Amino acid sequence: MRIAVTGASGFIGRAVLTELARRGISAVASSRSGIGFPLGSAHKSVVLDIHENAADAYERLGRPETVIHLAWSGLPHYHSLHHFETELPVQYRFLKSLIVSGTQNLIVAGTCFEYGLQSGPLSEDLPTQPANAYGFAKDALRRELEFLKTSQPFALTWARLFYLYGEGQASTSLLAQLRQAVARGEKTFNMSGGEQLRDYLAVEEAARLLVSLALARCDAGIVNVCSGRPISVRRLVEGWIRDNGWAIDLNLGYYPYPDYEPMAFWGDRRKLDSILEGQ
Amino acid sequence: MRIAVTGASGFIGRAVLTELARRGISAVASSRSGIGFPLGSAHKSVVLDIHENAADAYERLGRPETVIHLAWSGLPHYHSLHHFETELPVQYRFLKSLIVSGTQNLIVAGTCFEYGLQSGPLSEDLPTQPANAYGFAKDALRRELEFLKTSQPFALTWARLFYLYGEGQASTSLLAQLRQAVARGEKTFNMSGGEQLRDYLAVEEAARLLVSLALARCDAGIVNVCSGRPISVRRLVEGWIRDNGWAIDLNLGYYPYPDYEPMAFWGDRRKLDSILEGQ
Structure with a gap:
């Protein structure tokens, strides 16, 4: 299986490359400005900015069957209009071009901010109510890909990430x-x-889950990628x-609580566990 | 108050122009390909295609304080990807350019399809769950305008239209x-x-409500424009x-029921009535 990873030089991307190498899987590692660390022999580095609208993006990514798509610019400014004014149409156009060219299996990083100001354990079937521009744009991209699927079938796993931590964040x-x-x-x-x-996961564990979801090729739709434990x-x-x-x-108490997050929310992990059990 | 009406040559647009004239109000009537009917002396016709991204759109519309925005292309193909691939970014860019240029009061036509497959009386505070690309794109445009408001204040009335009927449909x-x-x-x-x-309204009555909302300048957010009676x-x-x-x-029974609509839904009219009472 030919795999490409976008946003490969980022915090999660590096962990995903490490996890792929650990499993003996070679990938094309794509990033906006090149990978600024030794890739080892397992992977191939490609410089690609999705904002460029390159007609040969699919070719440059090595004609991937599977794409783990982590690229997203404009963070951590969650309230910036950039996320839907610029990023949303660029992201959709890029992913559609890969699907039309031949990619069959898409794993895309979503965010718990799609849930918005909802409290308690959050499961994937809750209606989304994003309260910031970043969460809205991610949510909208997912819906657009779901509409695209109706005319252009492909396997979509929307990996809704909760909080991560680790080296190089x-x-x-x-x-x-x-x-x-x-x-x-x-x-x-x-x-x-x-x-x-909150729901916190070490980035190495998140990478392990993302790679497992990619290899499952299961068209899972939305999957919380989380610990499941508040x-x-x-x-x-x-x-x-x-x-x-x-x-x-x-x-403690020096800073106020952020106004765009509820006091208590964490991921419901049952769907993720049932997919991983089935492997 | 300087008023412009976009989509003025359409089914609803014509009724809105008639209603404005009836109240003695002159407007700039904008459409993609010109108004194909006598405008009378009350209004001024302007040819403007919002897909052109004209830098002087605000000027050509007569520097309007209030815009009743009805233009939307690609109907009645509710499932076409056109609605979010093309129309959504074009619509947002156009409306943002008006706001940045000086328009203070925006009345935009929404759709009951934003509610998606929800049954019974539908009130404005329900989370939206659009089930077709048209409903999704309208819903997304509204959310984008709400985010825009946080950095660029203006009065927004999102007139969520239910079913209409009348001459010239x-x-x-x-x-x-x-x-x-x-x-x-x-x-x-x-x-x-x-x-x-369903919830059906004669187009003349819908036009009367739209003009009343525009003149109210009340930043009402979402308002169902409906009969309130199933x-x-x-x-x-x-x-x-x-x-x-x-x-x-x-x-009866020759055609199946459409799969993208529930069997029974109609608008909750209480918010509309409370706004109109306040006038």
């Missing part, structure tokens, strides 16, 4: 900020109240500090 | 088809079972036959 992420504070020798770490319940942000951060042997105190 | 509509059958001297009229419950399609057609003194029998 964007400097705005919680773990990266904590790491920077420790490196600066700070005694306290300013954060929110920390009581909010954890308070406070406990999560305390765990990172303990596991790393860091010495830093938490200044 | 598209030849594919039920009333036009019945009229053609009568004109051909046919003895029977083939139709569905006719038991489905009626079976059979009774509706029987009423047309009786009112016109036609002699034709109904061949």
Whole structure:
């Protein structure tokens, strides 16, 4: 099976390439500005910006049967109109061109922000109610691909990602900020109240799940990619500090809770588990 | 107040121009290929295709404070990908250019298809679940305009239209088809079972409501423009036959019910009534 990975130089993309190599699978690794790290012999690097509207994108990606599509620009500015003014039409055009050219199996990164301000365990059959432009644009892209499927059949797995953490994450992420504070020798770490319940997954585990979904070729539709277990942000951060042997105190309540997220939500993992069991 | 009407040569557009003239209000009447009927002295006709991306659209529309936006291409092919592949980005770009240029009050035609396969009385606060590409694209345009409002304030009234009927409707509509059958001297009229419950409004009444909403300048968000009363399609057609003194029998059950609509839905009119009462 010929596999391509877009957004391959990103936080999740690098973990997916590592996971593919671990399984002995070679892929074409595509990114906007080249892969800035050693790929090893397993993969082939390709420079491709989906905003270019290249007519030969499918060829340059090695005529892939399966595409794990992670590319998305404009993050972490969740409220920017960029996500639907620019990114949505570009993303749809790019993915449609791959499908029309011959790609049969598409795994696309979705986001828990598609659910919007809904609380508790979130299952894939809930109506989406995105509350920011990023969540809206992802949700709209998924619906557009579902409409496209009715005239141009292909297998679609919409991997709705919850919160991830790990090495090499964007400097705005919680773990990266904590790491920077420790490196600066700070005694306290300013954060929110920390009581909010979230669903966190190590990026290596998310990559393992994404690759399993890609190999399943099961046209699964929406699948939550999550731990299925709520954890308070406070406990999560305390765990990172303990596991790393860091010495830093938490200044809880320094920042307000974000207004675009509910206090408690996590993924319902039953659909994901049933797909993985079937393998 | 300077008013422009887009899609002015269409079924609803003509009725809106008539209603504006009846109230002594002059408007700029915009259409893709010119208005093919006498406008009288009240209005000014402008040829403008929103797909052209004209930089001076706002100027050509007479620098309108209020725009009643009815233009939308690709109907009645509800399942065509055209609605989001082409129409959605074109519509958003056009409306944003008006807002950025100075338009402060936007009345946009929405559709009951945004609700999707939901039954019973439908109120504006229901989550939308569009089941065809047309309904999806209209729903997405509304959400995009709502996001735009957060950075570029304007008054938005999303007039969610239910079923309309009247003179000059598209030849594919039920009333036009019945009229053609009568004109051909046919003895029977083939139709569905006719038991489905719908919400029908005469186009003159819809135009009256649209103009009232435009003049209210109330930033109402979504408003159902509907009768609020369910009626079976059979009774509706029987009423047309009786009112016109036609002699034709109904061949009920000849066509199946459409698969993209529920058997019974109609609009909740309370929000519309409360706005009109406040005037």
